[in-house]
Amino acid sequence: MKRRDFLKGIGLIAAGAAVAPKALAGTFSPEQKALTEPFNPELKEPGSLNSLDLGIRGLRPNVNKQITMVIVGAGNRGSVYARYAELYPDAVxxxxxxxxxxxxxxxVAEKHSIPQNCQFGDYRELLAAGKIADAMVIALPDDLHYDSCMKALELGYDVLLEKPCAQxxxxxxxxxxxxxxxKKIVAVCHVLRYAPYFIALREIVRRGYIGNPVSFQHLEPIQYAHMAHSYVRGNWRNSKETTxxxxxxxxxxxxxLRWIIDKPCKSIAADGSLHLFKSDNAPEGAPKRCTDGCPVEAKCPYSAIDIYANKRRHLHVFDLPKGYTREDIIEKxxxxxxxxxxYYCDNDQPDHYVAAMLFEDDVTASFSMEAFTPKGRRRTRIMGTTGMIDGDGAQFTVWDFRSGEKQVWNRKVSEIPEYKGAGHGGGDHALxxxxxxxxxWQDPNRLTSTIDVSIESxxxxxxxxxxxxxxxxxKIKI
Ligand SMILES: NC(=O)c1ccc[n+]([C@@H]2O[C@H](COP(=O)([O-])OP(=O)(O)OC[C@H]3O[C@@H](n4cnc5c(N)ncnc54)[C@H](O)[C@@H]3O)[C@@H](O)[C@H]2O)c1
Structure with missing residues (x-):
């Protein structure tokens, strides 16, 4: 007799969690019931993991009318969201x-033919003009999210709010x-929730492929140059001015982690520090700028000349003119x-950070944020009662202990034509x-990252x- 039939027979499934032993029932929601039973290979849908319908959709919105929106903060993120409107002009x-x-x-004004009277400098000028659209995209620096979002809601806007929501x-x-x-909608830009890879990973867990997930390891490799750019020299270098x-x-x-575990986090213990990027560690004779004849410039992985002028990374911050030259970059x-x-910046953000978390039902997770890494994707390992998943941000492998079987999900996002070039593995435009x-549709349930759920993380x-x-x-109290 199959385990599920057996449990049904003795009334445990029908009776629910109240009478089921803790190890079997826990506090799972109805759609998670599968997780309470060891994975049964017979329940597996036929075909490869790639052929499963895991709820990954194309990017065209299904709407009944065109909505209007204002972009507040037309920098890196604001431009990404504005670009979506170029792709689907009948919808937004x-x-x-x-x-x-x-x-x-x-x-942005030119690309979207925005009339002069709807182009504003400071966001407060825009807010003073009253409500001029259905929705507002807030892609301002972190310290301006709170004020702008509170007032936008008061004016009656639905809001797409960049993370972190506030300070x-x-x-x-x-x-x-x-x-x-x-009674408005606020969507927080937790773009991973919308990226096909992460949707697939979560769905395989939810379908019970590794039984009951017990423990998670998650690594975020920031990358050495990204760390230097954003968190040592750049906009997010100071934790008090930003977050x-x-x-x-x-x-x-x-x-x-909160989304895939799908249970409240009960407690967290964290550690980490700023190990490298401080004046005590400056090489002998290093000047305050890389362009001032630094004796170690040719060897330093954090050299601004190497990151920006040689490797041409992160150049969007300079607003360079069309046809710019290497000398234009050096001048910046x-x-x-x-x-x-x-080693001579006004930064205080840690360059390595670890956290151990305990979730409901004794599920544990460990997280590492690491600056000292090459360019790479997030890695996740999920240990379940009947199997394990190991993912590298683009593909993941699922092991089943009993059968010894190993399956891989490696569907390429670029195979879905609309996703080609969409940032964060497609998550930006799917959001x-x-x-x-x-x-x-005035329906927040179409989103997976409303403020109501995003606030927990x-x-x-x-x-x-x-x-x-x-x-x-x-201890965490929500
Ligand atoms: N969801 C993600 O994955 C993701 C990725 C990167 C950044 N972010 C977040 O998005 C937000 C924006 O980041 P970004 O990289 O686009 O920064 P950015 O500097 O490129 O863009 C911010 C823009 O806001 C403008 N601005 C500043 N003060 C203003 C004011 N008073 N009124 C109007 N405009 C003003 C700036 O001129 C700039 O163009 C930040 O909160 C950041 O943390 C989210």
């Missing part, structure tokens, strides 16, 4: 823009309360924050698709930082 139109950088504002736990809770007060790196960089990862390094020696649908982030700072395990 950008009707306004705000940015204090005239070139960025003009760029403190209280501010995040205020945004949640304001969302409810004005601690566990939120600024890793709230995606805490959110991914002589004058901007990005030319500074990494936009769901946001546009949610606004058009933010609270985990604030708790992690408290734990790291005060060197103690922190």
């Amino acid at each position: 139109k950008v009707v306004g823009v705000s940015d204090i950088n005239p070139a960025r504002k003009a760029n 403190t736990e209280k501010q995040c809770r205020d945004i949640l309360a304001q969302t409810h007060r004005y 601690p790196i566990i939120l600024a960089k890793s709230c995606h990862d805490l959110d991914f 390094l002589r004058t901007s924050a990005y030319g500074r020696c990494v 936009m698709r769901d946001f546009v649908e949610a606004v058009a 933010h609270i985990m982030g604030f708790a992690a930082e408290k734990s790291r700072k005060y060197q103690r395990k922190v």
Whole structure:
């Protein structure tokens, strides 16, 4: 007799969690019931993992009308979301823009034919004009999210809010309360929840391929040059002006863990520090800028000349003119924050960070954020009662202990034509698709990252930082 039939026979499945032994029932939601039983190969759908319908959709939104939106902060992220409207103009139109950088504002305004009276500098000018669209995309620096989002909700906008939502736990809770007060939709840009790879990984776990998941290991390799660019020289270098790196960089990862485990986090213990990028570690004779004749420039992996002028990484921050030359880049390094020696910056963000988490039902997770890594994707290993999954951010392998069978999910996102070139493994534009649908149908359930659910991983982030700072395990209360 199959285990499921046996359990049905003795009434455990029908009777539910109240009478089932803890090891079998736990507190699983109905759709998670499969996780309470060892994986049965007979239940597996035929065909390879790649052929399964795991809920990955194309990027065209299914809407009943065109929605309008304003882009607030037309930098890197704002442009990504505005681009979606170029691809699906019948579903979404950008009707306004705000940015204090005239070139960025003009760029979005030109692409979307935005009239002069709907082009604004500071976001407060836009808010003073009242409500001019259905939705607002807030892609401002971290310290401006709170004020802009609170006022946008008051004006009646639905909001796509970049992460981190705000700089403190209280501010995040205020945004949640304001969302409810004005009955609006706030989607937090936790783009991993929308990326096909992560959707597939989560779905395989939910379908019970490794039985009951017990423990998770997750690695976020920041990459040495990205660390130097964003968290040593650049916009997120100072935790007080922005947010601690566990939120600024890793709230995606805490959110991914909360989402895939699908149970509340009970406690967190974190550690980590700024090991390398401080003046004590400056090489002898190093000047304040890489362009000032540094004796170790030719060997230093963090050389601004190498990262920007040789390897041409992260150049969007310079707003270079069309047809720019190497000398144009070098000039930016002589004058901007990005030319500074990494040992002489005003930075305080840790370059390595670990966190151990306990979730409901004794599920554990460990997380590592590492600056000292080459370019690479996030890695996840999931240990279950009947199997294990090992994923590298593009593909994952599923082991079944009893059969010894090993299967691989390695569907290429680029095989879905609309996903080609979409950032974060397709997550950026899939998030936009769901946001546009949610606004058009006024249905927040079309999103998986509303503020209501995203707030939990933010609270985990604030708790992690408290734990790291005060060197103690922190209990989490949602
Ligand atoms: N979801 C993700 O994966 C992801 C990735 C990177 C960044 N982010 C977040 O997105 C947000 C924006 O990051 P970014 O990389 O696009 O930064 P960015 O610097 O490229 O863009 C921010 C823009 O805001 C503009 N701005 C600043 N002050 C303003 C004001 N008072 N009024 C109007 N405009 C103003 C700037 O001129 C700039 O163009 C940040 O909160 C960041 O943490 C999210």
